[in-house]
Amino acid sequence: MIIGIDDTDSIEGMCTTYLCAVLVAELKIYGEVSTPRLVRLNPCVPFKTRGNGAVSFEINVALERVEEVKEVVKARVSELSEVQAEGTNPGVVFIHDNFLRTVRIGGESETAENECIEILENFYETAVRGILRVEQACEIISKLQFDYFVLKKKRGLIGALAAASFLVIQRGKPDYYDSTFELVAYRLRERWGTSRFIEESSVWKADEDTYPLTWDTVDIENNRLVLAPHSPCPVLFGIRGDSVDAIYKAYRVIRAEPVEREMLFITNQGTDSHLITATCEETEAEAEAELQDYLSYVLTGVVASDPRTIDGGHVVFALTLAGKTGGHIECIAYEPTKGFRNIIRKLCSGDKVTVYGSFKNRTINLEKIELRELNVDIKIEKNPVCEGCGKRMKSAGRSQGYRCKRCKTHCSEKEVQIVAREVETGLYEVPAVARRHIAKPLIRVWMEGGITNIHLSR
Ligand SMILES: [Zn+2]
The missing domain is CATH 3.90.600.20 (Glycinamide Ribonucleotide Synthetase; Chain A, domain 4)
Incomplete structure (x- = not known):
């Protein structure tokens, strides 16, 4: 039997992972218990407790003791949940062995069993990348005949079912999702x-x-x-x-x-599972047309305004998206991202970049950025230098060029300097202090190999 649990904690205390650890220890007398899963859901959903994490584990229990195990789980969840907290709505999902036996993951046949897996895959992925309603969890629980338990509202069923789904898929295909x-x-x-x-x-x-x-x-x-x-x-x-x-x-x-x-x-921490990536031009255009608040994206575009620091020390710039729709969005590096802001400050209009982060109010909250192509045509104009004394000439008047009064020299054109860029192309990340649980640290990208242009925050 697989057991998924969510939403037992509050700002004031408890932690769903602790409840899980207590249960795993307690349930060992009923049968072997798997390594539990800790699943981080969409980090930006409006309703969430601290880290938006849900847990699941599998217990190998004899059929005649299943009810006993469920009673232990219900008792512990009731005892240890922060039910007095307004936003805490604990939920538990039980997936029985008769279901787990029928679904053969990775099987060839186009059967009802595979359809069940697809439903769970979709549900997990939407819980991580999108927004779900409680009714969507309830519908699947009822369709696949899972058992469940809730205290208060049913909101906790979303995470409980997502965590259980993650485990169902992982036990069949351990490498299907990146994990740590x-x-x-x-x-x-x-x-x-x-x-x-x-x-x-x-x-x-x-x-x-x-x-x-x-x-x-x-x-x-x-x-x-x-x-x-x-x-x-x-x-x-x-x-x-x-x-x-x-x-x-x-x-x-x-x-x-x-x-x-x-x-x-x-x-699923440190995997970037929350990011929606546009893989081809068509979907990129579609994705941009429908950028949704509270979802997280990987978007490529051209810097449309030089970055500026606003109240609170946050750094923002405008980005013109590369897809067909073209639209403008803002990108922001918040003050807690510390040194990462110094990279953002060095961007210039015309730089081609890919941004990673959550979207809200037409603004991407930056988690990572790839500087793809730097605009090298950035020029500054200065008054010309006098050949006689080496000082900068003064304007000789409107449209009359420049002169040095002392040496009586004259020059009609300003001097043009190409600005040397103080930043390199490549991938940059916010420091560990500002990183979301689910965001992939660049050191993991580096360990995978293949990409060399990585600037680790250490
Ligand atoms: Zn001079």
Whole structure:
């Protein structure tokens, strides 16, 4: 049986991943439990708790004990959810073995079973890239005869079904979606809400020993640890990476307050799964015509205005999209993206760029940018230099050229200088302190190889 859970936490506390860790430990007496999945959903949906993460796991349980397992899950969700918080609407989805047996993922036949997988794939991908209504989750749950459990409104069913779907697909095709790992360490209950003790130097050492197989543990440029949350939740810290061995190696190096438990998750973090990419001209034009608020895109265009810094230290520029529709949008690098703004400030009108980020109010919130072609025809005009004394000449009057009074020299034309660009082409990213859970750090792009023009934020 696969169990998906979502929306048990609030701003004030709890964490759906902690509830998952407690359940995985508790349910082991009923049968083998898989590595749980931690699925980050569309980071921009208007209704969400902190990280917009949902969880799922599979338990190999005998048919006669299935009901017992469900009762344990319902009891824990009821006990540990922040149900008093207004926006918290816990949801659980149960997918039984009879369903999992019938769907053969990657099978040849055009059967009803494959159709079921397609439904779940679509649902997961829309949960990550789009906006879903609760009714859409309910419709699938009823059509595929899944069981479910909710407290309060049914909103949590969206994430619960998305996380369960991710696991259904991954257990059949492990490489179908890009994935990474996170090992999360949880605090002793009596410490929840108090300030965390993590020995800073040990974290820097852990990063040094295991980067780039672990990433987003620290932010060197900004001299900050990024592995620990700042909310009163049960999480002490999380170590993210591509290698389970490297993650555990880093974990053993870090010295911190005592830990109640830890849990390894397979996740869609650091994968850019939220981005909608236009792959051909046709779809690019279509995509642009219908850019939707709260969705995230990869868009190519030409810088239409020199960047300017606005109140709050944010940097903005206009972009003319390259597709057939042509429209103008704004791009913004917010103040918390720190040094990334210095790259954006160096852009000039005419530069060809590809921007990555979420869209709202005709504005892309930049997560990454690729400078594809720099405009090299940027000229500045200056008064000519006098050959006699080497100083800049003064205007001799309207349309009368330039002169040096002392040397009596004259020149009719201004001097034109080509501006040297202080920025290189290639891919740039916001620093780790400003990165969304789901956004792919460039170090992962670098590790994949193939793209050389990468400017890592470290
Ligand atoms: Zn002179």
